[in-house]
Every structure is written in C-alpha cells, then in structure tokens.
Amino acid sequence: MDELFTLVYAELRRIAGRQLRGERFGHTLCTTALVHEAWFELSKLNRIQWQSRSHFLALAAQAMRRVLIDYAVARRTQKRGGGKAVESLEADALLVVHERADDFIALDEALQRLMALNERHARIVECRFYGGMNVDETAEALGISAATVKRDWTLARAWLNKELGT
16 A cells, blocks of 8 residues: 555645645645545555556545545534534644535535435546546546546536536
8 A cells, every 4th residue: 555655646646736726725624634634544445456547546536525525524513613623644734714614515415415316427526526537537437438427527517516506
C-alpha cells in the first residue's frame, strides 16, 4: 500500500484539489489533509483487488467524498451546538467554518437517492464530479463504453439538478 501511495500521490492531490477548488480560501480542509484522510480510509480496504489505475482512482474519489461529507456533517452538528470536535490526521490541517456544509450534505443525500434508482449513474457522477475523471477514464474505471458514460452523465446531471432544485 505504501508503494501504491507513492505512485499515485500526485494524482490523488489533483483529485483532492479539484474537489476543494470551489471552496472559499481558508474555509476548508487543505488538499494534503484530504488526500491523507482518504488514504487512511482506503487503507482499511485490505481485501480489495485493484483492477486498474482508474478503478483505484474511482475508489479514492469515493473516499474523498465520504471525508468531505463527514466534515460537512460535523460542521452542521457544530453549527447547531453539538460541540463535536473535528479531528484531522495532520495537526496543521484544521477545518475552519465550512459555509457549504449543507450543500455537500444535500448533494450526498441526492446521490444516495440516485444510487437507489440507478447505481451506474451514481458511480458515473462520483467518477466525473468527485474524481475529476474524463469520459474515457470513467468508462475504464466502470468497465463500460465512453458513449454510455456520456449518455448516463447527461441523464444523471439532469436528475440531480431537478432533485437539488437548481
């Protein structure tokens, strides 16, 4: 696992950076902390057989999504007086007030509903939106054609926009 981490670290930072790009400066988890926390989650998957680089990166994007959702939930709890402290694997990577916590949670809830309706569409959203993968990378990671990814991506985005009222 340590060797794999070294090989894909730059790519994981690119994915994390893309996920954090829309955040206000100084109001989120830093890229390095997100990568390390996602890696910690992935390291728990000791029985999984990595099928390809794209398969691994798709799972890494899922792990990053879960980390961001956990932080958003913790932020919401804190905002409502829960007082729950958010811990990071890095001492210098503090979670500051996260104004978009409710947006992350709403998107996650919509994605869970989409997963119940059409798992492939939800996986495509994870790869494209959270993983920053292009059509071909998504197709490889999921073992489907690029044309299917394009078609399903369009449908999934439309469904999510309707669900989120955007």
